[in-house]
Amino acid sequence: MSKPLKQIHLAAHFPGVNNTTVWSDPAAGSQIDFSSFVHLARTAERAKFDFLFLAEGLRLREQGGQIYDLDVVGRPDTFAVLAALAAVTDRLGLAGTINSTFNEPYEVARQFASLDHLSAGRAAWNVVTSWDEFTGQNFRRGGFLAQEDRYERAKQFLTAAQVLFDSWRGDEIVADKESGTFLADPDVGRFQHRVSQFDIAGQFNVPRSPQGRPVIFQAGDSEEGREFAASSADAIFSRHSTLEAGRAFYTDVKDRLDRYGRGRDELLILPAATFVLGDTDADAQEKAALIRRQQVSGQTAIKFLEQLWNRDLSDHDPDGPLPEVDPLVGENTIAKGRASVRMHRDPLDVARQWRELAATKNLSSREVIIEVTGRQSFIGTPSKVAETINEFVQTDASDGFILAPHLTPGGIDEFADTVVPLLQERGVFRSEYEGTTLRDHLGLAAPRNRDENRDENRNRATERAAS
Amino acid sequence: MPLPHPALHLAVALDGTGWHPAAWRLPDARPEGLFTAAYWADLVAEAERGLLDFVTIEDSLGLQSAETFAPDRRTDQVRGRLDAVLTAARIAPLSRHIGLVPTATVTHTEPFHISKAIATLDFVSSGRGGVRVQVSGRPHEAELFGRRTLPPFTFEDFERPEVQALVGELFDEAADYVEVLRRLWDSWEDDAEIRDVATGRFIDREKLHYIDFEGSAFSVKGPSITPRPPQGQPLVTALAHQTIPYRLVARSTDLGFTTPHDADDARGIVAEIRAEQAAAGRADQTVHIFGDLLVFLDDAPGAAAARRDRLDELAGTPLTSDAEVFAGTAGDLADLLLEWQQAGLAGFRLRPATLPHDLEQITRRLVPELQRRGAFRTAYEADTLRGLLGLPRPGSRYTAATSATASAATSV
Numbered sequence A: 001m002s003k004p005l006k007q008i009h010l011a012a013h014f015p016g017v018n019n020t021t022v023w024s025d026p027a028a029g030s031q032i033d034f035s036s037f038v039h040l041a042r043t044a045e046r047a048k049f050d051f052l053f054l055a056e057g058l059r060l061r062e063q064g065g066q067i068y069d070l071d072v073v074g075r076p077d078t079f080a081v082l083a084a085l086a087a088v089t090d091r092l093g094l095a096g097t098i099n100s101t102f103n104e105p106y107e108v109a110r111q112f113a114s115l116d117h118l119s120a121g122r123a124a125w126n127v128v129t130s131w132d133e134f135t136g137q138n139f140r141r142g143g144f145l146a147q148e149d150r151y152e153r154a155k156q157f158l159t160a161a162q163v164l165f166d167s168w169r170g171d172e173i174v175a176d177k178e179s180g181t182f183l184a185d186p187d188v189g190r191f192q193h194r195v196s197q198f199d200i201a202g203q204f205n206v207p208r209s210p211q212g213r214p215v216i217f218q219a220g221d222s223e224e225g226r227e228f229a230a231s232s233a234d235a236i237f238s239r240h241s242t243l244e245a246g247r248a249f250y251t252d253v254k255d256r257l258d259r260y261g262r263g264r265d266e267l268l269i270l271p272a273a274t275f276v277l278g279d280t281d282a283d284a285q286e287k288a289a290l291i292r293r294q295q296v297s298g299q300t301a302i303k304f305l306e307q308l309w310n311r312d313l314s315d316h317d318p319d320g321p322l323p324e325v326d327p328l329v330g331e332n333t334i335a336k337g338r339a340s341v342r343m344h345r346d347p348l349d350v351a352r353q354w355r356e357l358a359a360t361k362n363l364s365s366r367e368v369i370i371e372v373t374g375r376q377s378f379i380g381t382p383s384k385v386a387e388t389i390n391e392f393v394q395t396d397a398s399d400g401f402i403l404a405p406h407l408t409p410g411g412i413d414e415f416a417d418t419v420v421p422l423l424q425e426r427g428v429f430r431s432e433y434e435g436t437t438l439r440d441h442l443g444l445a446a447p448r449n450r451d452e453n454r455d456e457n458r459n460r461a462t463e464r465a466a467s
Numbered sequence B: 001m002p003l004p005h006p007a008l009h010l011a012v013a014l015d016g017t018g019w020h021p022a023a024w025r026l027p028d029a030r031p032e033g034l035f036t037a038a039y040w041a042d043l044v045a046e047a048e049r050g051l052l053d054f055v056t057i058e059d060s061l062g063l064q065s066a067e068t069f070a071p072d073r074r075t076d077q078v079r080g081r082l083d084a085v086l087t088a089a090r091i092a093p094l095s096r097h098i099g100l101v102p103t104a105t106v107t108h109t110e111p112f113h114i115s116k117a118i119a120t121l122d123f124v125s126s127g128r129g130g131v132r133v134q135v136s137g138r139p140h141e142a143e144l145f146g147r148r149t150l151p152p153f154t155f156e157d158f159e160r161p162e163v164q165a166l167v168g169e170l171f172d173e174a175a176d177y178v179e180v181l182r183r184l185w186d187s188w189e190d191d192a193e194i195r196d197v198a199t200g201r202f203i204d205r206e207k208l209h210y211i212d213f214e215g216s217a218f219s220v221k222g223p224s225i226t227p228r229p230p231q232g233q234p235l236v237t238a239l240a241h242q243t244i245p246y247r248l249v250a251r252s253t254d255l256g257f258t259t260p261h262d263a264d265d266a267r268g269i270v271a272e273i274r275a276e277q278a279a280a281g282r283a284d285q286t287v288h289i290f291g292d293l294l295v296f297l298d299d300a301p302g303a304a305a306a307r308r309d310r311l312d313e314l315a316g317t318p319l320t321s322d323a324e325v326f327a328g329t330a331g332d333l334a335d336l337l338l339e340w341q342q343a344g345l346a347g348f349r350l351r352p353a354t355l356p357h358d359l360e361q362i363t364r365r366l367v368p369e370l371q372r373r374g375a376f377r378t379a380y381e382a383d384t385l386r387g388l389l390g391l392p393r394p395g396s397r398y399t400a401a402t403s404a405t406a407s408a409a410t411s412v
Helices: A034-046 A078-085 A105-118 A147-165 A223-232 A243-260 A281-295 A298-309 A339-343 A347-361 A365-372 A382-394 A413-425 A438-442 A451-466 B037-049 B084-094 B111-124 B139-145 B161-186 B243-252 B263-279 B303-315 B330-341 B357-372 B397-411
Strands: A009-013 A051-054 A093-099 A123-128 A173-176 A181-183 A190-194 A199-203 A215-219 A235-238 A268-277 A377-380 A400-403 B009-014 B054-057 B099-105 B130-134 B193-196 B201-203 B235-239 B255-258 B288-297 B324-328 B347-352
Touching: A009 A034, A009 A268, A034 A051, A034 A078, A034 A413, A051 A078, A078 A093, A078 A105, A078 B084, A078 B111, A093 A105, A093 A215, A093 A438, A105 A123, A105 A147, A105 A199, A105 B084, A105 B139, A123 A147, A147 A190, A147 A223, A199 B139, A215 A223, A215 A438, A223 A243, A243 A268, A243 A382, A268 A281, A268 A382, A268 A413, A281 A365, A281 A377, A298 A347, A298 A365, A347 A365, A377 A382, A382 A400, A382 A413, B009 B037, B009 B288, B009 B357, B037 B054, B037 B084, B037 B357, B054 B084, B084 B099, B084 B111, B099 B111, B099 B235, B111 B130, B111 B161, B130 B161, B161 B235, B161 B243, B161 B397, B235 B243, B243 B255, B243 B263, B255 B263, B263 B288, B263 B330, B288 B303, B288 B330, B288 B357, B303 B324, B324 B330, B330 B347, B330 B357, B347 B357
Parallel strands: A009 A051, A009 A400, A051 A093, A093 A123, A123 A215, A215 A235, A235 A268, A268 A377, A268 A400, B009 B054, B009 B347, B054 B099, B099 B130, B130 B235, B235 B255, B255 B288, B288 B324, B288 B347
Antiparallel strands: A173 A181, A190 A199, B193 B201
C-alpha cells in the first residue's frame, strides 16, 4: 500500500521590493494602500492558504550612490499592517520578517505576543539578521555586526524572545471579581537573561498568547542558517528551484533535526516560487517570457551586471554581449541594501559561467540576466501547475510553497480560482480550515513551555530582587 | 447661524477596564476580554457612535504598577497589556471616522520603527493615525532593554537638580525623537511615486530625502522605507504636568494633554505653553491644549459620587490621580467643560473611571448634552484626524525647501 499523500502548504508573498514585482503592468495596483493588502489577504484566505507573508527592508536600496528607482520602492511597517490584516481575515496566518539586529528582544517579543493575541493565534515571525553599517545608519544601534556575530546574535535574540514568550504560563490571570484577585502570581512574567549580546531582566507584560509563541521562520540556506533552522525554527523559507536541488536541501535539513531531538515534521520546508498560468502550456510559456522581459528591462539588466561586475556599466548596451572587462574583485561598493550581492562570492567564476551561457545560447546581456535571475517558476496550464506542485511535495522536494506573484494586488486571483480546486480534488490541499491558529494549519504542535528555564530564571530573579 | 460656543473637541483615554483600579471588579467589566481584539473594537465603536474626535490607548513597556517609578507586585489590579500601536492598527479597519492615537514609549525604542508604524497606522486608517509620545524614566523599564541604566528616584526627589537634569535630558531626547518621526514622514514628497513606464522609473528619487538627523542619543539617515502617509504628518501628542514636558508640547507636538484642577489653573498652563511655543518659534502653528479629567458619570445626582465611594472601598484606598477627578451628572460635566474651555482649552480627554459604563455616559449623555448647547458636532465633518481637529495637511518640509532653493537660485 502506498504511503498517505502529504498535505500541501501554500502561502502568498505580498509582491516585494524587487524586480519580480511588475509595477509597469496596467493591472498593477498600489504597493502601499491598505486595499492592496486586503485584496491579497482575502484572496489567500478564500483559497484556504496557510498564511500571507511580508518581507522587510530597513533601508532603501542604493546603487552607484543613488536610491534605486527601477523597482517598486516603499513598504509599510510589518507589525502594523499585519495587525490591521487580522481585522479583515479570520483564519489566514500572518507572517512577517523582523530583523534581529536593529531591534531589541523585549520589544519584538511584546509585538509578536500582541499580534498573536490580536489575531487569535495567527502570528509568524521570519527571523532575519542584517549586518551592514548601511542599514545601521537608520538606528540607535548603528554600526557593524561582524560576520561571525550575526548568527550568534540572531540565535541569542530568538532565545531571549522565547524566554519572554514563556515567562507567562497562561494560567496567571484569574480575574476573580468576588475575591478581588486579578493575578494568581505577583512574579508573573519574571525573567532574567544574561548572555554575551543581551543583559535583560524584569517582568514581561504580555500574557501568554494563543499560540504560546509565534511560528518561527528562518530564511536563507547558508550552513549556519540550516543549523539555526534545525535547532530553532518551525519552517524554512528557502529558494531551491529544481526538484533535485530541492530534494537535496530537504534531506540535508531534515536530517539535522534528529540531533536536536526533533521529529521530521517539526520543521517545514517552504521554498519561494513564482508561477504563470495559461490556457495551454504554450500560451503560459509565451506569457512567462513576456513577464520576464517586463521584470528585466534593459536598464534593470545593466543594474544586475553592475552588481556582479562591481563597476559602473551605465554606458553598456544591454542588447549587446556581456562586458569584456572582468568584474572588480573586492568589497562590493556599487550596490547597497540588497541581499543578492552576497550571493556573488566568486564574481570572476560567476562571470565565466555567464559568458559560457551567453556563448552557448547566443544571448545578449539582458537575455543572460533574464536566464540567470529567473527563480522557480511553475509555468503551464492550471492542471500542469497543480501536478508539478504536487510532485515537488510528494517527492520531498518541499512541504509546499510561498507563492510570489508578480502583480499587486491581483497576482494570486487566478491561482486561487483554478489551481487550488485541482489540488483540493486530488485530496492534497484543504477545502476548509480545520483549526483556527497558524500552528493548526501547519500541523505544528503547540510549543512546550520552557518551564524549567522559566523556573530557574524566576528563582534567580527573585533572589536578585530580594538581595 | 454661528454656534453659541466654539466647537469643543472630545477624546477618550482607553486603559484596561477603566481608570479606577477596582473597575475590573464591576459586573459590567470584561477583564477576560482585555487581551482580545473584540474588546477594543467594541470600545472604539462606542466612542465613534458618540462622534468623538479620537481615542488614545495607554501603554507602557513594563508591567503596570501603582507606584509611578517602580514595580509593585500587586495582584489585585489589572496587569498585562497589548502593544498599543498594534491594537490601534487592529481596530483601524473596523472604524471609519474616529482618530486612533496609541501611546509609544520613546525612551528605549527606535524612532525609525515608530515612524513607519504610525505612518502605516495612518495608511490602514485612511488618515486617522496619531501617536502619544511617552518618556520613561523608570529604571526597571530600562532593564527590560538592557541598553542603558537609569538611576532610581521618587516623586520626593523630583525637584533635586540631578533629577531635573535627567528629566530634561529624557525630554530633550523625546524632542529629538519627534523631530526624527516628522522628518521621516516628510522624507518622501507626496508625489515621489511616479511609475513612469517610459523611463522605467518607479519613483522620482529627487523627491526622496535623507533626513541626516544627528542627536545626542541617536542619528538617523533616512529616508523612511514607508511613503508619506495620508495626513502627511500624523498627529503627535504628549501628556504634560510641568515645565519641562510643557516645553516638549510647545516645541514638538500638535496637541498636548494637561491636568488642570480648575479654570484658573488651566489658564496658567495655557499661558505657559503659549509662551514656550513662541520661544520655540511656533507661535503661528496650531498646538491644541486639552484638559484631562477622570470621570464618573451617572444620571441621578449623587449617584456617581456614591459609585466612586463603593469602588474606593473595593480597592481599599481612595482613588488618586494626576488629573482632576469629576463625579456627577453629564449636565454638570458639560457646565465644567464649557467653563474651562473659556480658559483656552481646545478640548478635553476624558478618562472613563469604569468601562463600559462611563464611556457610554460620555457618548450617550454628555455628547447629546453638549450638542443641545451647540458645543459639539452632530456628524463627522472630516475624513481625517487632522481634519476633525481643524489642522491643515502640511506639505513636506523638503518640498518647501526644494522650491525655496529653486526660487532663491532664480532671484540671484
